[in-house]
Every structure is written in C-alpha cells, then in structure tokens.
Amino acid sequence: MKGLNIHVVEKRFDDVVVLADVDVTIADGEFVAIFGPSGVGKTTLLSMVAGLDADYSGSIRYDGAPLAAPGQSPSGLGMVFQEPRLMPWLTVGENVRLAEAECLARDRSYVSRADRLLDEVGLRASKDAWPNHLSGGMQRRTALARAFVVEPWLLLMDEPFVSLDLQAANQLRELLRRLCARVRPLVLFVTHNLNEALVLANRIVFLGNKPARVVLDYRVEHTISHDLDSPEVAVLSRRLLARHQELLSEMTESDLDESPRGKEGL
C-alpha cells in the first residue's frame, strides 16, 4: 500500500477507549487537516504517528513498512506543537539547529540550513536572541523554522496557531503555505477551526463520536479562497459542520453498527 497508512484498532487511556477503528491512508505531499471537537483524540493520534505514544493496538505504516521502530520517531519528521516548545536556554539559531543534530551526527559534511530557514521566516535578525525575548508570533516562527530545517517528508502540526492574534495567525498560515510549496511534505494538521482547515488543507478528516472514528473524509477544492474570513469559506464551513453533526447523530442512532462514513464532496 502506497503512502502513509494509520490504522488504529484501539487506543485506550486506562479504561476509556479514545480512538477505535480509525483507518486513514494519506498520499505523499497531501495536506490533511484532522478536524474534531476538543478532547476527541486528535493530539493523541498525532503523538502516535510521531512515535511519542506507542501504547495502542494497530499499526502505522509507510509504503507497507512500519513507519518507525517501536519507541522511536520516524526519520525526516518535522513537528510543531501547540506551544512553541523552544529551549529557553538556547538562542533562536541554536533552537533551529538542534533539529539538525541528527543530520550532523550522520554526516559530518552536512551544511546547516538554519540561516536559510531563519531568512524565510523573517527571523535572521533575531538569530542570537533568547526565546523569552520574542513575541508569541516570533516564537511560533522559530518553531516553524525548526520543523522545516530538516526538510521533512512528514510534517505533524498540532493546532500550531491557536492563541495568536488574527493577524499573526494569518501571517503564519501564509508562511506555512510557502514553506510547504517548497518542501512538499506530507502534512497532518490538527485543528478545531474548520475555516483554517478549509484554507490550508486539500483534505479534511473529521473525527467524532465516542470512541472517536473517522466520520467524514472530505476533499477540498483547489479553487477555494485562501482568506479565512471570506464568505465562500464561511458558507462551506457551515455546510460541512451541519453534515458532520448529521453523520454523528446517525452514528449514535445506529449505535455502533457500521457507520455511514465515506468519502464525499458536498
């Protein structure tokens, strides 16, 4: 099977089943948003792909082979967390270069791309600054530069632009779009903002119900506006949310029999 296949038979926290029967396959270079209400298990799913959580039944494979050795993270992975998670004792430049440590250990002649990335995210001048001297937006840019410095083939993002003001978030989305256009990673982007999912992703996987499963797998038209607040996005977002709710209630009614989830375009 080509691409990244995430197959979770069951994921529990103690006695509670959080995810069950999730099976998604994603092709190289696809930008997939994972959408769902808070607490549905989106972050958990991402941690499992990142190799940070190995306590589940199922498998995560790439082109048919396990994505990573048990307890390890896949190589060529970039990840942006909900908080920037920068090392406060390392400068901006050192934080970005930290992600390159493995490349350096593997290949002594490796030339750092940190300066190029810092240029791209507009932080060249703050290279030697301490993270706690930066604004929230600049800290996120640093985290973005760190994720892209390894030119990842797989990029995991966990609501990376929450708690930013509108303008900063929009700038970062534009930056992300530019970096993705250059590096072309396979992206899993967790969000609970459907508008954001619509303007960034080319596919949206809706998670829902308890335990969570894929309720809807939606392909986004390429022609959609990049403006989060455009009427077009708002209308589509409303329709999708209504459809999501409808499918959820159908699933609850039919209890746990095979759910009417499917790939569809509205």
Add this chain to the structure above:
Amino acid sequence: MAARTQRRGWLWRSASLIGLAAVWEIAARLAGSNMLPTPFAVLAAVYRDTRSGQIPLELGITLLRVAAAFVVAMSVGTVIGFMMGRSRKLNLLLDGPLVLALNIPALVITILCYLWLGLTEVAVIVAVALNKIPVVVVTVREGSRAIDARLLAVAQVYRVPRTVTLYRVILPQLYPYLIASARNGLALIWKIVLVAELLGRSNGVGFELSVFFQYFDITSILAYTLAFAALVMIIEAGVMRPLEKRAMRWRE
C-alpha cells in the same frame, strides 16, 4: 539602576563585615586576654605566615583535597540523583540507604574510612565525598524530577542524539540544582576536610589547627581559619557566581 542597586548591595555587605570586626575589636579589648586576640593581631599573623609561605602551602594542600572530594562528590551524586529522579524503582530501592547516609555523622564516616583505608589521601577524599554525596543526590533528584517531558519530546521527534540531548536539553534544566548543590557543597566540604585532616593527616589547615590547639595558639587558629574562609569566599565570588550567571543568562 541595576548598577546602583549592585553598589548598594556591596555597601551593605562591607558595612556588615566592618561592623563584625568592630564588635570583635571591642570584645577583645574588654576581655584583654590571650583567649581572644584582636582582629589586628590575627591579620598580622595572617600577613606573617603568608610571607613565610606557610599559609599558602597549607591552604594549597587543603584546597587540593577539597577540590578532589568536590569533583568526586558532585559527579557521583549527580549521576545517582539523576537516575533516582528518573526511575521510580531505583528511587524505591535507594531511598532508604539515602536517608540513612544523610543521618550518619561526618565524624563516623571519616573514622571508618581511616580504619578501613588507612591514614591515606584516598581515605580523606573518600570520606569527605561520602559525606557530601547524599546531599547532592537529594538536590539533583529534585531537579531530575522537574525535567520538562514536553522538551524531551521535542528532542525525541527530531531524533537528537543522546549526548546532544544531555547537553542541550537535560543539563540546562538541572543547572539551578547543580549550582545550588555546588555552592552548599563547597561550604560543607571544606569544613569536613579540616576535620579529616585533624584526625589523620600530617599537613593541611586541619593538621595545623590541631598543632595550634596543643599550643593554645588562638591567634594562629583564627588566622588560618580567616585565610581559608576568605579563599572560599573568593572562589564563590570569582568562580561560582560567574558560572551561575553564565548558565542563567537567558533568564535576564
């Protein structure tokens, strides 16, 4: 503003030391006996024995012992403390012996080391290190428990090699604990080294003190103590504090 506050800090520090010397001077004059020499007499003794080379030699010998015991205690204590903080099982296993070790008097450990290892240099360093290790363990264990798992996750997803993770992710989180431990350590270790020297060595500040004790030479006792305490304060101000400042500069 900061410079002014700093200047004021120095002013207060100097004032307290001068005040202490004044109280001492008055007490010595009132007593008017050999049992309490004046600060001036003590300083004169420091000057005399420094010029003769006696104080620098004895101070140097003691300082070497302090340094060796310090390095051993900090390294062993850090490794054990770190592992106890990270592993619940190891912590359960070693917590009992740790509490026991914390409560054994320094004197007992020193005497036992001399009996088991002979009146040797190794015995001094082992004895002093053994006294300090449990204290380092307790502090570093706290630090290792406080390590931020979220930052470790960053190191894991970028497959940062172990040594780099240690130096760039783990140790910086332990620095405040290591520095606290080193500062207390220096103060504790030199005191124990003097006791060990008094009991079983034929040189060093501790041995000299035992000789002065036999001669009732209180002036020299105070002179050597003052000289060594001053040296420890210089190390604290000249090495420890700058190191701390460097390690914590990102907090400014």
